[in-house]
Amino acid sequence: MSFIPRIYLDPHEFEALASNKDYAIPASTAHYLGTVLRLKASEKVVFFNERDGEWECEISYIAKNKGTIQTTKQLRLSITPLGPTLVFAPLKRDATDLAIRMATELGVKTIQPVKTLRTNTVKIKEERFRSITIEAAEQSNRLTIPEIKPIVSLFDFCSSWPKDKTLWIAVERCAEYHIEPNSTEKCRGDDGILIGPEGGFDSSEIKNLLLYDFVRPLSLGNLILKAETAIVAGLSLFSQHVRA
Incomplete structure (x- = not known):
């Protein structure tokens, strides 16, 4: 088959991969490969994680809920x-799922949900978020999975943010607040980007955010974007300058 599936192996639950060794794979992985994808013995699979890198493997045995593979080359x-x-106020379920997926595909290291005055929901299902990031990493060819942080209040988060790193905040209608937006040309790869909730930040939040020396306002253009669109636009702009 021309399509070779990529599967993430949790390094906390699976032993380290090494060359030309046999491994029993988790039952859920065996079910997916054998029942869903209908792969058979001798077919190829790629396994990866941040600890072991990426390995091409060959299926030695596959059944309904169990299987073994052999590593062939790294x-x-x-x-x-x-x-x-990425720091963002959680949205409605489908929009949040999309934001998590896109953020993973665009290379974020950490995802930090925060509560703002206009946050729609404070219910965070970290396991669901993790499943979405794993699926997105498998599809997008990245090796690492973003860390999902527990939700905290916006200003509790700001109090703990490292003062030597910039936190870029996407501000709608900068002119109304007499704000001159900064250029992301000076951004670093480990900076943060803060996207507000549906309806935007409350004016009091913007004023208080700008009191922090590490905060830099960022404009995403003249149009008013949906929150999930703003996440994609902000991260795309950010990564463009980091790569440059």
């Missing part, structure tokens, strides 16, 4: 997770 070495922190 495709990529392990890496230290890099990337920005």
